[in-house]
Amino acid sequence: MTDRLPSDHPSVETVRATLARRGRTRSRLELPADDRFPLTTVRLVLDGDTYHGRIERSREEGVEITGAYDNPRLAREHDGEDRLEAWRAESKIDYGRSVLVDAVESGFLYGVREPGERVVYDAVESPDEGLAAIARDLDDG
Template structure:
């Protein structure tokens, strides 16, 4: 059974990010600190409002790390297909674009949580898959960059 870890647990690092506008659209992107160790590019799990989704951490046009959407599974995240749960979460929480949010780094490259500053969160900390098995799965699924 996965261990439950609160956002203020010593193993969870918390950083500020910005819920920014994606280009000229009204769709959000999560502008992350440019830190390759904390935010390596590739597909990851992202908790929004207590629900776990999948997202891609990418290098934006300015070179900084960003997440441009959250989806129901890893394939949808890679293809950017289906309902964007990041936009859905932003709308339901009433968070304006340009506002700061908090990102909890539960397991770098594997599990992150996004919340409003001051909001509490508890995460189900599961172990990342064995890197050898994860590489085989990425190769089979066609996701060679993470």
């Protein structure tokens, strides 16, 4: 059985991020550069659905998640429908506004929500590094 963690659980770290435009039709989350956000492909939960995003260096001092996609390959290539942009449009959040990013498991699983909203996440453990490397190799092949 999968554990469930609410966004206000003590083990979930929450930071404010800025929802910004990336190009004409894509969104990005501007985040602080710290250990909670290593440069990697991660799982990203939006309204209960899990997607994949890429944490990358921003042009400014921080890091950013550059969209939410259906699988890790699409996230790395920024290809396909940007589910983060669809979530932004459906939520009617303007660019430049703050959203909350929950680090459910740093470097692996994050959730994005509107300020004041409480959500519950399915806590999934990240694979060990050996299995993660094999999965990346298979995904690239």
